[in-house]
Amino acid sequence: MEDAELSTDTLAGTAVDWREALAHMWETPAVTLVGANETGGTTGWIMRSLRDSTIPFPGTINIVSRRGGTVYGIEAATSLAEVPGELGIVWLLVGAEASLGLLDELAERRPHAVIVFSGGFAEAGNHDGQRELREWSLRTGIPLFGPQSLGFISPHHGVNVLDGNVRGVPRPGGVALLAQSGSIAMAAASAASEAGIGLHSVFALGGSAVMDYHTLGRALLDDGVGAIGLYVEDIGELGDFARFAQDATRAGVPLVMLLAGLSERGKAIAASHTGAIGSDHRLILGIAEQFGVVTVSNVDDLISSLQALESAGYRTFGSGRVGVFAGSGGALISLSDQLAATNIELPPFERETAVTLLGEDSAHLVYNPFDMGAGLLGKPDEFERRVAAIVKDPNVDIVVHLFDIPDPTIAAHVRWAQAAIDLTVEQGKQPMLATGADRREFRVPDLYGPDVTIAFGSAQTIAKIRALSTWSRGDAGDADVGGFPRPTSSTTRVVVDEDVREILAGLPLRWPQEWRVARGDNAAEVLATANFPLVAKAAAGLAHRANAGGVLTQIPNLDAAVAAVDYLRALFDSDIVFSERVAFEEELFVGLSRSADGTPFIAVGPGGSGVEDKRIGVRLLPLSDRQRDMLLRDYVPSVADHAGFRTIVTALEALMQDPAIESIDLNPLVIDRQGDVAALDAKVHLFT
Template sequence: MDSNPVKASKPTNPLDGVFKPRSVAVIGASRREGSIGHKIFTNLLDSSFRGPVIPVNPKADAISGVKTYSSVLDIPEPVDLAVIVVPAETVLPMVEGCGRKGVKAVIVISAGFAESGVEGIELQEKLTLICRHYGMKLVGPNCMGVMNTDPSVNLNATFSHVFPPQGKIAMATDSGALGLVILEYASNLGIGLSNFASVGNRADVSSNDLLEYWRDDPGTSAIMLYLEAFGNPKNFIRLARSISPNKPIIALKSGRSSAGSRAAASHTGALATVDVAVDALFAQGGILRVDNLERLFDVADILSRQPIPRGSRVAVLTNGGGPGALTADACAAAGLELPSLAEKTLQGLKALLPARASLGNPIDITDVGAPEYQGALRLLAADNNIDAVIVIFIPPVFACPEDVAAVIREMEPEFRRRGKPLLASFMGKRGCVPGTIMPPGAAGVPSFSFPEAAVYALARARDYGLIRNQPAGRLVNLPGIDRGKARRIVESAGDGWLPAKSVFALLTAYGIKSMALRFAEDLDAAIGAAEDIGYPVALKLDSATIVHKTEVGGVALDIGSSEELRAAYHRMLGRLAAVGRAAEVRGVTVQKMAGEGVELIAGITRDETFGPLILFGLGGIYTELFEDRTLRIQPLTDKDAQEMVRSVRAFKLLEGFRGEPPADVPAVEELLLRLSAMAEDLPRIKELDLNPIRAFTAGKSYTVVDARILIE
């Protein structure tokens, strides 16, 4: 019932109703100053929204001089967006009215839904059904609204005190309270935003929907997320992967700790999730994770204002040695290099600066003025040894920060032209120093109160450069998998630990190499098996209930003869009988002793939110001692597998440590991809451990020495 003509050539995005409405009704708009219903209404007026803003309130004739309507249905003109600020118990009829009116999207600010117990959950379900019935997009409930700073829209449908300047960063937040802080902080720093959305309980519109919207929004060049939970992690990864090569995504996720999770869960009604899986998710999606709000802004600031550095080589230009040293330390800690300057630069600096200046890197230009800063910057812009420059300024006795700021601003286009980021730290001063360095909004030189913050931001911009330039991962179709056989093994198994024989058969069906293994019900069968295989062998207990075999004396290695095997067998069963667990023994397995190799582990586990996770790490007791493990969310791409193997410190062992030959890394990567396929195909596998795996030298592959699989 939209009377405006719609261009048929350009399909409208359903979220346009939220971010680009042509008219907004505020249901629950209030005359009472200080109320949310008043604030949202006046915010919409104050932001100079391009279309009509219509207050709906049966108890008032006009609010701030604007005529009110008793019901959204009484409004004569079409309404694109309705913002609802009435008590939870009256939200549903209002939304129903919106549906009948033909409203395209509703934002429900009101709290009292899924975050507040069983009744609230029911109410939210009904709310969602109504919106779905009428095809309306729903933001919230329990949110603080949305913004669009595009001057052709100028939408401030929130109760925030500030409306940030237009910029290139879009921001979504799971926490309304943090949204208020974010908007105020961004505004203080002069950081511009394109869109802002507080998603509240995410009954309909989620962070994923926003990602998809901003992917295609030409006004957005970077995305900031504050997350407390994930709705659909796989979709999130898929989306993020499609965005991150073009627009950086920077995320702050709370709930790292159990206390943090408790806090996040209690107010969003969402289950908190394992933090290592979150790390994996961000790695797989090419998302930059930051630790706190301050860093979120620092990183967004550089990514939205400056070119992405081509490499890690930084020049530090300072007028004080101490700050230069601290900055150099911070660079080293962040993996940024301070290379020597080009000969031409050195010659130029020598001519430009007093003899007491230090021409290393950091360059300490000593207490000189703006012309020397400018000359040095001009030389550094042209120096091919340098990918980025951090300028530090300490007010000396003859303080003229404005002049130095002016030359930095003046040199900025030269750096931009050459694709080199330029950052500043006027120590002690953050952000938009009026009339000095950083005009508010989209362009300009990011300026940090302390150089360490500049270094952190630059390092993450460098990380983004690596993300952007790396080849996309592929989902690989692996040969040699007998899915039919595998399914038969799993289907015929009961709940619990799979018998050793089936374990190894299942691995073989997925093309995973394991040691020749023979099951034996008694001693004679075990001796027969050992003679078939050839000594030395390993003898291991087989049981559905005893998981940690070593701890009950259920493993004997390097058995060289039938006499040794006999002795080991009796000792093993004797120990179990002594602790009253002999009945749990199904038999033993006999296996050829594996050769020398690097001990690794790999496996599958399942998480309620993230689904199957693939694990990899160093084997033996060092696994636990050094927690040298990594995981990724299934499905793995070839790139994921490569990164996994390289992200553990034990990778040095695989590369050939201390003169040892390198191990067969491609074979280990393939093993991880096979596990990913297994996790995908066989949902009854609750847990799978390959421990240990021995990785042999290049071309010699690996062998799984022991394995266990839990079926459910």
């Protein structure tokens, strides 16, 4: 993607660079309130924001009211035409119809931005009105926020036009907050301010006719933003989300997303295992993992995650692998139980590290997390020796020192913590000082410096570890997502058995030996030389043969095979395919399909029946080498280094360049006794 395309939108062949538009907006010489009055609370909140002593607006404040007079001490014009000079940022505090009626006049006056307060647009079924707002903004190149927006604040740029109040004193910084809910925007901004997070800007987006989270987010990427926190109720097109996530990762700007109101909406994908796995929820989480987007479920974790990223300077650390040590076994056990429910990687320490920690004879007792033991309190040299071994371990990128009670009045605690921090920083790794219980009464600002991640209590500790690890694990890749040919049809047909083998002929797959019993064949004669036990499958073009009862396993002998033919023919009136039963230890799944907008994706994980309900990893194509490594390591670790399996995955990705293929479903794949990858069942959906 060319840099000039990063924040553009188009209408009728014109392009808008929203970065330039926002830069112009921040330089506004005026703010104009249309429909202002003193009877409701909205005008009052906006005036408080403009006159706030922490970010006072230095320019002109214009009031437009049909009644004239004075509003909050300012002489009101009765129309826009009476307002002299530039309008600057315009607040439309009038209804939907009146707002639309002002657009032509606003286009002539060229304001720096427009904020639409009213509802009555798409959320009320008025899609034409919403479209008119969008087309006006794209045609004029003027940022339009809303409908139902509560405005924005930017401590970084010294502008506050919020219809609301942020608690605390927002300090300028690198974190931007974008929320589709005004109340969430205020709550998150207040929590961030009280937590000491430096704020670049906060936007209450509302209905987002044009300035939605991904359009605005992409425009902010090179405006001094270090991280972006998102509250999203409608993800929109998955392709837009994916491109925003990829662009943010390329720019080194982590995203933390609180996603609400997510439903498992069906997709216009043919019925296949992979299609079922390609739901909104799985795809969104897969895209997030792929590009290092931190997903959270509440505002507290949103703020904790942003705090952690800010403390680390928004940097990444290796592959986000975490090493944990503590002096309290109980706290360590509790944290370990909670970490087990996440995808945070706690790799085993190297053998050399284990020997250094406990000696040759006891090295097998070393685990990650590691219990230092309370007996080291009076042995600072031994404590530092052990910490040095852990932080030097090549498997560890982020080091968490878990203190049960980090009382800053106890000199030994402070010395221990500072020594561990210094040793960690010397190795170029990120230090985190955490507690097993929420002991904020011991908080002393910047006691250990602003670059140390501090976490109070297990919930905050987990959130901050997840944020640092997830961001470090993301990878933007070299190629843009969605760069594959788009299919031209929406209907598909299922291909199985011999036809599938022909399509997948270039893959190093072992196919079990098969015997086909056609409708007119004598089953006993066809299977006379077969080696039992066998598996029988109805060749009826079924998308889910096993679920439909079209697969019979463990057929022990010829008599049972003849009975299986009679049974399956009665159900499906089709040929019956028998295959040898391959011995294996683990069933695996690899599937590829396309999202509703045609973007191809790959899914891997445990195979067999009920794969839709198993832990499956999903990624958009194309994959970088690092993205592929992380996917296989996380979801099929037993074959992550299997050369044949990796070759098959890479070859399948290339096959999706063919726009005739809708999906490929290999389930199960197994590793046979010879170490080869065998496909026990496979199907392909082709566009017709």
